[in-house]
Amino acid sequence: MSKISPLLQQYFSIREAHPNALLLFQVGDFYELFFEDAQKASAFLGIALTKRGTFENRPIPLCGVPVHSLDHHLIKLIKGGFKVALCDQLEEARAGKIVQRGVTQVLTPGTLTDLRMLEEKKASYCIALAPQAHGTTIGLAAAELLTGQIFATTIEQSKEILLEAELARFAPDEIIVHPALTNSSLVTKLKKQGYYLSFFDPISYEAIFSDWLQGHPQETQTLVRHAPALSDALLLLVGFLKQNQERALPFCSQLFVYSPDDYLILDAATQKNLELFSSTDAKTNASLFNLIDHCATAMGSRLLKKWLARPQRRKTSIQQRQNAIKSLKDQLFTREKLIEVLYNVGDLERIVGRIILRKYQHKDLLNLKQALAAIEKVKVLLADLNYDRLLEQIHANIFDSAPLLLYLQKALSDDPDSSWHIRPGYNEELDQIREHAEQGTQAIAVFENEQKLATGINSLKVKFNRIQGYTIELTKTQSASAPEHYVKLQTLVNATRYTTAELQQLEFELTSAEEIAQRLDQELFEELITYTISFGPHLRRTGQQLAILDALLGLTITATTHNWIQPEISEGGGLQISQGKHPVVSAQLGAEFVPNNTTLSQDARTWIITGPNMGGKSTYLRQVALIVLLAHIGSFVPASYAQIPLTDRIFTRIGASDNVTAGKSTFLVEMEETATICNHGTAQSLVILDEVGRGTSTYDGLAIAQAVLEYLHHQIQAKVLFATHFHELTTLTTTSHGIVAYHAASIQTSEGILLLHKIEPGCAEGSFGIEVARQANLPTQITRRAQELLNTYTQHTNPA
Numbered sequence: 001m002s003k004i005s006p007l008l009q010q011y012f013s014i015r016e017a018h019p020n021a022l023l024l025f026q027v028g029d030f031y032e033l034f035f036e037d038a039q040k041a042s043a044f045l046g047i048a049l050t051k052r053g054t055f056e057n058r059p060i061p062l063c064g065v066p067v068h069s070l071d072h073h074l075i076k077l078i079k080g081g082f083k084v085a086l087c088d089q090l091e092e093a094r095a096g097k098i099v100q101r102g103v104t105q106v107l108t109p110g111t112l113t114d115l116r117m118l119e120e121k122k123a124s125y126c127i128a129l130a131p132q133a134h135g136t137t138i139g140l141a142a143a144e145l146l147t148g149q150i151f152a153t154t155i156e157q158s159k160e161i162l163l164e165a166e167l168a169r170f171a172p173d174e175i176i177v178h179p180a181l182t183n184s185s186l187v188t189k190l191k192k193q194g195y196y197l198s199f200f201d202p203i204s205y206e207a208i209f210s211d212w213l214q215g216h217p218q219e220t221q222t223l224v225r226h227a228p229a230l231s232d233a234l235l236l237l238v239g240f241l242k243q244n245q246e247r248a249l250p251f252c253s254q255l256f257v258y259s260p261d262d263y264l265i266l267d268a269a270t271q272k273n274l275e276l277f278s279s280t281d282a283k284t285n286a287s288l289f290n291l292i293d294h295c296a297t298a299m300g301s302r303l304l305k306k307w308l309a310r311p312q313r314r315k316t317s318i319q320q321r322q323n324a325i326k327s328l329k330d331q332l333f334t335r336e337k338l339i340e341v342l343y344n345v346g347d348l349e350r351i352v353g354r355i356i357l358r359k360y361q362h363k364d365l366l367n368l369k370q371a372l373a374a375i376e377k378v379k380v381l382l383a384d385l386n387y388d389r390l391l392e393q394i395h396a397n398i399f400d401s402a403p404l405l406l407y408l409q410k411a412l413s414d415d416p417d418s419s420w421h422i423r424p425g426y427n428e429e430l431d432q433i434r435e436h437a438e439q440g441t442q443a444i445a446v447f448e449n450e451q452k453l454a455t456g457i458n459s460l461k462v463k464f465n466r467i468q469g470y471t472i473e474l475t476k477t478q479s480a481s482a483p484e485h486y487v488k489l490q491t492l493v494n495a496t497r498y499t500t501a502e503l504q505q506l507e508f509e510l511t512s513a514e515e516i517a518q519r520l521d522q523e524l525f526e527e528l529i530t531y532t533i534s535f536g537p538h539l540r541r542t543g544q545q546l547a548i549l550d551a552l553l554g555l556t557i558t559a560t561t562h563n564w565i566q567p568e569i570s571e572g573g574g575l576q577i578s579q580g581k582h583p584v585v586s587a588q589l590g591a592e593f594v595p596n597n598t599t600l601s602q603d604a605r606t607w608i609i610t611g612p613n614m615g616g617k618s619t620y621l622r623q624v625a626l627i628v629l630l631a632h633i634g635s636f637v638p639a640s641y642a643q644i645p646l647t648d649r650i651f652t653r654i655g656a657s658d659n660v661t662a663g664k665s666t667f668l669v670e671m672e673e674t675a676t677i678c679n680h681g682t683a684q685s686l687v688i689l690d691e692v693g694r695g696t697s698t699y700d701g702l703a704i705a706q707a708v709l710e711y712l713h714h715q716i717q718a719k720v721l722f723a724t725h726f727h728e729l730t731t732l733t734t735t736s737h738g739i740v741a742y743h744a745a746s747i748q749t750s751e752g753i754l755l756l757h758k759i760e761p762g763c764a765e766g767s768f769g770i771e772v773a774r775q776a777n778l779p780t781q782i783t784r785r786a787q788e789l790l791n792t793y794t795q796h797t798n799p800a
Contacts, residue, residue, distance in 0.1 A: 006098045008055065014087055014103060020198075021085040021106060022077065024065075028093070031086075032064040044080055045073055074107065075117050081196055083108045106244040109196050110174025113146060113245075113359040115350060121293070121301040123147075125170045128237035129186075130178035131157065132229035138163060138186075139233030142170050143241065146353030148251045148540060150237065153258050154229045160186065161267065161676055166260055167195070168268035169309040176200050176240045178232065198240070202232075205239030208249075212238050216255055223257055230257065247357045251536075264311040264632045265649040269673055273652040273688075274625055275584070276308055288626060291584050292635065294557035296342035299349040299543060300550025307551065311632035313646055318569050321552065321634025324390040326566060328556040331385060335556060338381050342550050344374035348543040355529065356536045363416040365408065368532070368539075372405040375542060378549070390552075397545045399538035404531075411528050419518070421525035430524065433517040440510030444470060447506060455483060462503070470507045471497040559636035562587060567631045567642035574601035575628070575686075575719060579640035582623035583630065586638055594757040595639075598624050604740040606713045606720040608729050609759065611744025612768035614775075616757035617723040618654060620744075621688045624721060625650050628686055648684040651677040651718075653692060667695030671704075678711055685718040691725065702726045713739055730763040 004012075007027075011034060015023050022041055024031040033041045035055075042049035042063040051059040065073045077084050086105040093099050110126030118124050128141045132154075140163070141152040151170075155163045163186075167175075174196045181187055182199060190197060202209070213221055213234070224231050234255075241249050271277065279286040289308055295301040312318050328335050348371045354360045355368065375398060382395040411426045424431055448462040451472060461473045468489055474482055479496040482488075486498040558564065562583070579595040586593040594616070600607070609617055627637045631644040653673045670692065677687055692708055693701030705726050712720050713736060722729075730741045743764035745756040753771040770790060774783050 004055070005053065008053070008060075010098060010101060014101065018085040018103060018106065021083040023085045023087055023103075024070075025087045026067070026089045026101065027064075028089075029067050030064040031067065031070055032062060034060055034062055036061075038063045040082075041077070044082070045076060047073075071114070071116065074114075078107055078109055078112060078117055081109065083198070108174055108198060108244060110143075110172060110176075110198075111145060111241070111245045111248070112173075113248075113354055113357055115347075115354070118146075118350075120298040120347070121305065122171070123302045123306060125172040126174045126176065126237070126240070127167070127170060127172040128176040128178070128233045128240065129181060130229060130232035130236045131180050132232070133180070135228060137227075137229040139227070139229035139231070140166060141230075141233040141237040142172065143237055143248075143252055145241075145245065145248050145252065145357070146350045147254075147544070148248075148353065148356075149254045149256065150234070150252050151256050151258060152224075152230055152234055153260060154227055155260065159680075160189075161680060162260055162265070164189075164193075165265050165267040168271060169266065171309075174198055176236055178202075178236050200236060200240050200243075202236045202239035205242055206235065208242055209235040209238045212249060215253060220255055220257065224255075245357075251353070251356050254540075261648070262313060264313055264629070264647055266309065266311070266629075267651075267676070269676075270625075270650055270652045271309070273654040274622055274629070274650075276629075277305070279584075286584050286588065288584060288629075291587055292558045292630075293554060294561075295550045295554040296339050297345055297547070297550050298347040299547040300342070300554060302349075303547040304551040304554055307633040308629075311629055312634065313632070313648065315569050315571060315646060318632060318634045320388075320390040321555075322566050322569075322636070323388040324552050325556045325559060325634065325636060327386060327388045327391060328553060329560055334381055334384055335553065338378065338549070339553055339557075341374050341377045341381065342546065342553070345371045345378070345546055348539070348546060352536065352539040352543055356533055356540075358529070360529070361416075362413070362418075362421060365412055365528070365532070366414065366416055369405065369408040369412060372401040372408065375401045375546070376405070378546065382549075391549075394545045394549050398542050399535070401542070404535050407528070407531060411524070420521055421528070422521050427520070427524055430517060430520050433513055433520065437510060437513035437517055440506065440513055443506050444503075444510065447503060455481065457481060468497065468499075469511070470503055471499055472503065473497050555633075555635045562638060564636035564638050565640065565642065567627075567637050567639070567644050569631065570643055570645045572684075573645050574599065574605075574643070575624075575645055576600075576641070576643040577624065577627055577637075577639050578642070580623055580627055580642070581638040582619050583626055583638045585619055585623075596620055596623070596759045598759075600719040600721075603738060605717070605738040606709070606722065606736075607740055607742050608709070608732065608763075609721060609723040609742045609744065610725065610727055610730065610764040612746055612753065612755065612764070613772050615744030615746060615755045616759070617744050618690055619757075620759050621652075621654060621690055621721050621723055625652060625686060625688050646684065647686050648682055649680070650686045650688070651681060652688040653677060654688060654690040670695050674708055678708065678716070681712065681716045681718045683717040685716070687712055687716075687718045687720045689720065690723045692722070693724075693726065702728060705729060706732070709739075710736070727763060 011025055022033060022037045024033060038049060038061040047063050047065065050062050052062045053060050074084060084107045085103045086107065087101050088104045090100045090102050110124065112118055112124060123144050125142045125144055130139045136157055137154045138157050139154050141150060143150045155166065172195065175190060176198050177187060179201050187197065213224060224234060238249065241252065275287050277287050277289050289305055293301050293304055295304060346367055351364050351367050351371065354364050379395065379398055382391060385391055411423060413420050413423045422430060444462055448460065452458055452460050457474065457478050459475065459478070462470055463473050464470050471489055472486065473495050476494050476496065482498060485500055487500065488496060489499055490497040575598065577598040580598055581593055581595050611617055627639060627642060628644055628647055629650060630637045631642065632647065653670065674692055681687055693705035705724060706729055709722055709729060709732065712718055732739045733741045741763045742759050743762055745758040745760045746768065747754040747756065753768050770783055770786050773786065
């Protein structure tokens, strides 16, 4: 058996502590991967796989990436779902001695802090899931590292659909799974849904978790300790962060314990059906979020997206946002100045997070300085507003940035590319040492000119390289003329390098001055960082408040641009919308869009909507749901009047597509989504159903559709909009109080059917399917034959 080299021994020792990560092992100017890691990385990154040395008489697979291009490859690996452990050289290499190395970062999709690896307008969440031991609940804890916020809740294990809805709202980059869930059906389902899962045992982190929890208010500690599943999920999260992002743990000090019922619940199907964050047309991205996102900062956009995924159910919170939007809407000049200033605030939340986590670059400090200057202007502008309560709270919670701003202006260098962090003129000692170093640089330039004159060789150069330092370089032909006191260091193909006693002395003086200056510059910069971090809680709170202000301004711009109105919010009762419009489609069509009215009351709580395809039924259904949703985030809405009751869930069953990868047919998916609505809907829910029962035979479909409709109306008593081609269902309007018939209006003309896109009382005279087929240019032979068959079927169904 071959002897293991010291380098390989060191590698195995470090590798053992990170068995589930790709270990990038720094060797000089490269990060190298060995064995199976090398095979995985080379295949994924498309880089060469080579071999170096042997282990157990077999060649060792090897690949590597240059240090200077590490970031590019890291981004690809993390986005590809790999966990990466970065092992750096911790000291300068010395001949005959193994270099000390250690893992400085463990990167996973949910623990990233590099802004290049994060989506600007999407919050990055790492979620921990842990079940209650011998209990019925599951704990969920979600951390957003760069804001330091943790959200935690518990959910009944029997309500797995509610857990799926919570995960859909967070859209986590990583889910940490408790060992007790490893072989569960939940994990199997999460894998099928495409979530990135990490498995972690937190048993050795209980003392660390206890210390972390003690840093929170006593009320929060008591709440957590009396909820075992909640406590276990937080323990799992804290342990994972301690192992992978140790510096993030003290920063993650804002713990919010909530109940999913505090918010209007939107499951993944509803988010998709309503095209909240992405549209079926990827080219236009005609999503609701894209329409209303007029934020000046990325942190404002992220908050607005959170509001959209987690709408409010508290009337006072909704009305506070409405009143703030109204106030901003009424004060055009101040509003426009605020927007202009907020652009200079930038992504303050993530800037502050990177500084506190010590993942900063010099430009982060420059961006912070710019943000602080803008914050002072924001405070002045807010003071000029006619206050409402929410804007007043925002103003009160923005800290006085002047002391920190003044310090950064005096101390921080404005050049992000300079090797110096500290501004000239801030520290007299540093200035003197720098001046001495600059004189040393000038002395070497003088020395070069003197050597040219003394040797008569005008092409003589004094150059610097990291290995030999400063050298005199002569071309191959000129080397014969080198003076005797020139000491030869190296012969190259086309040149020779020399040194002299004088040059060595000049280099020593220059290097000493530069080293002293760099050391002092770093010490002063560390003082600057420490002082900045001392403002961490104030900066974090200010960032959160400015994100709220930015999100409100974004909604104000939307309301003003599209002439939306402030809806009335009621604790209960009916839903009424006058001249309502689909927010996205109406913005695209402008004056061509046809508005519609909606009244869902005890006398008309369930609408059966019939009419031809392309008549506007599906657009209308989404329109009502989106108006209700917008009202719950505090936004104005596209209507002339709207009264919206507080709603606990919006359910949608619109369209279907075969889920081939999951082995599910269109009809099975349709029935599963319909079952979710029937099992979880309440009298406070809004239910949108489009073409239930169409995926099976006519009579089966009709029977299922009627049974579902009756159950929703009589048992659940939800507000229901039910679009269908089963005209037979309209007979329920004569037997069930509160069920009414509406239809998508159309006019038969000499040229065919004219679709009015108007939803009116009554039942449609027919589905006009054949007429729509004609308009779609189906061959005349087919449509003529279809009409003959339809007449035959009608005669058999309704004999004279």
